[in-house]
Amino acid sequence: MTTARTPTGAAPTRGRRAGRSTGDDRETAILATAERLLAQRPLADISIDDLARGAGISRPTFYFYFPSKSAVLLTLLDRVTEEADAAAGGVFERLAEDPRAHWRKLIARFHATFGGHRDVVLACAQVRGTNAEVRRLWAEVLERWVRAVQAAIEAERARGAAPDGLPARDLAIALNSMNERVWYATFAGDGPAVAERDVVDVLLDVWLTAIYRTTTPPVIPSGGTP
Amino acid sequence: MTTARTPTGAAPTRGRRAGRSTGDDRETAILATAERLLAQRPLADISIDDLARGAGISRPTFYFYFPSKSAVLLTLLDRVTEEADAAAGGVFERLAEDPRAHWRKLIARFHATFGGHRDVVLACAQVRGTNAEVRRLWAEVLERWVRAVQAAIEAERARGAAPDGLPARDLAIALNSMNERVWYATFAGDGPAVAERDVVDVLLDVWLTAIYRTTTPPVIPSGGTP
DNA sequence: ACCGCGGTCAACACCGTGTCGAGTCGAATC
DNA sequence: GATTCGACTCGACACGGTGTTGACCGCGGT
DSSP: OOSOOSSSTTSOOSSOSSOOSTTHHHHHHHHHHHHHHHTTSOGGGOOHHHHHHHTTSOHHHHHHHOSSHHHHHHHHHHHHHHHHHHHHTTTGGGGGGOHHHHHHHHHHHHHHHHHHTHHHHHHHHHHHTTOHHHHHHHHHHHHHHHHHHHHHHHHHHHTTSSOOOSOHHHHHHHHHHHHHHHHHHHHHOOSSOOOTTTHHHHHHHHHHHHHHSSSSOOSSOOSOOO | OOSOOSSSTTSOOSSOSSOOSTTHHHHHHHHHHHHHHHTTSOGGGOOHHHHHHHTTSOHHHHHHHOSSHHHHHHHHHHHHHHHHHHHHTTTGGGGGGOHHHHHHHHHHHHHHHHHHTHHHHHHHHHHHTTOHHHHHHHHHHHHHHHHHHHHHHHHHHHTTSSOOOSOHHHHHHHHHHHHHHHHHHHHHOOSSOOOTTTHHHHHHHHHHHHHHSSSSOOSSOOSOOO
16 A cells, blocks of 8 residues: 555656655545535636645645646546446456447446546546646546457457448547547536437447447347357 | 628627727737647647737737637637538538438538648637637537538438437437547547548448448438339 | 827736745654 | 654745736827
């Protein structure tokens, strides 16, 4: 528990500067304050002073724990993507059993994870434009998911369940992009958006038609009936 | 030509405060400076002073022409969406002649328009998070395009070329969202993206499969052979 | 000659960020 | 029990960007 600062092992010092001690409370207090405030107003309207006061410390002290406002958000985002990764775990392996059911499970779980932390996700999407760090981390996360989906599509094609077509990577990018934007609109509620209770099925439909050319891919592996 | 300030007739005073005169030059100089600077660095790194100096005026004078930095961007965005609307004009009407060709033309024209003003589009996407005005205008524009696509899908279904399925509006939202996000990634170049020369065909493929369940919808109107 | 007004800017007030230097406090160490 | 060290804290400052104010210029109309 000593070195496990940032969840994404690679990135070294996002949070505190050095060793650990009672200040752990403060760090989590800042994080909690951020999430609480984010539920009320956009990140741009939250000053570092707000975060500091919310955690019961002064502004300079904030800088002891985090190098900037966005570092806080980054830490919050780490948690969410970690949770999403965990939620998605094991779904790809069992795709062949019942493609529709498992693709749906995949999308539904992401939906649940993002929906459970919509304030954080929304805030990230909002600052991604202006903040290179957030952009980089998000790109990294997305790349992982794209690769996973690409591999799944290729596997489905290899076993004859899905027809050939677009390069699997391009398709995976397009589909992931769609989900991201559609979720954003649904959660943000500005502009045209799909109703929250329908969004999983809408996305699923597009995924299935794009991958299989049908919304009801075969449950039984192919190979023809003997 | 006196009252035609903002292209989007409805929104009244985006540009100058009052009447017209030689200062028209200055206004366009600001716009030109903005577009030029946007090609070099993100909007956040462009101060109002940069804009003013670029147009040969002082910072306070800038405020005589535009109420804020984002008002400049809004005006620029107006132009682009107008151009996109014009480019898309008339495509929907002739969808039945050759669905694939015309959907492709639609996507390709949008692609060309956005690609031709990528700096403006990218800047808008980046500040949409933090700027309510941009968000509102973009939502408005998107709503128009969603409605148009929805109507086209319904027409294709009515004439029997496309099968029933998702509510046409939801499908239109999902497809438009995908395009937006995919284009953004392609133009921005950060994160997983489709190569620029492939992007139109990738998007087209997903549109066709989602709408028709095939990438080669029939060229001849249906109704069965007599 | 004198408005009125489009157009212009120097100077100011304000706010949020990030930094610096001076400090406090508790737990090892001697 | 004094000393030292490093974690931790904050008051105060410098900086940069924004938006506003008040004075000013020049020119066409009366």
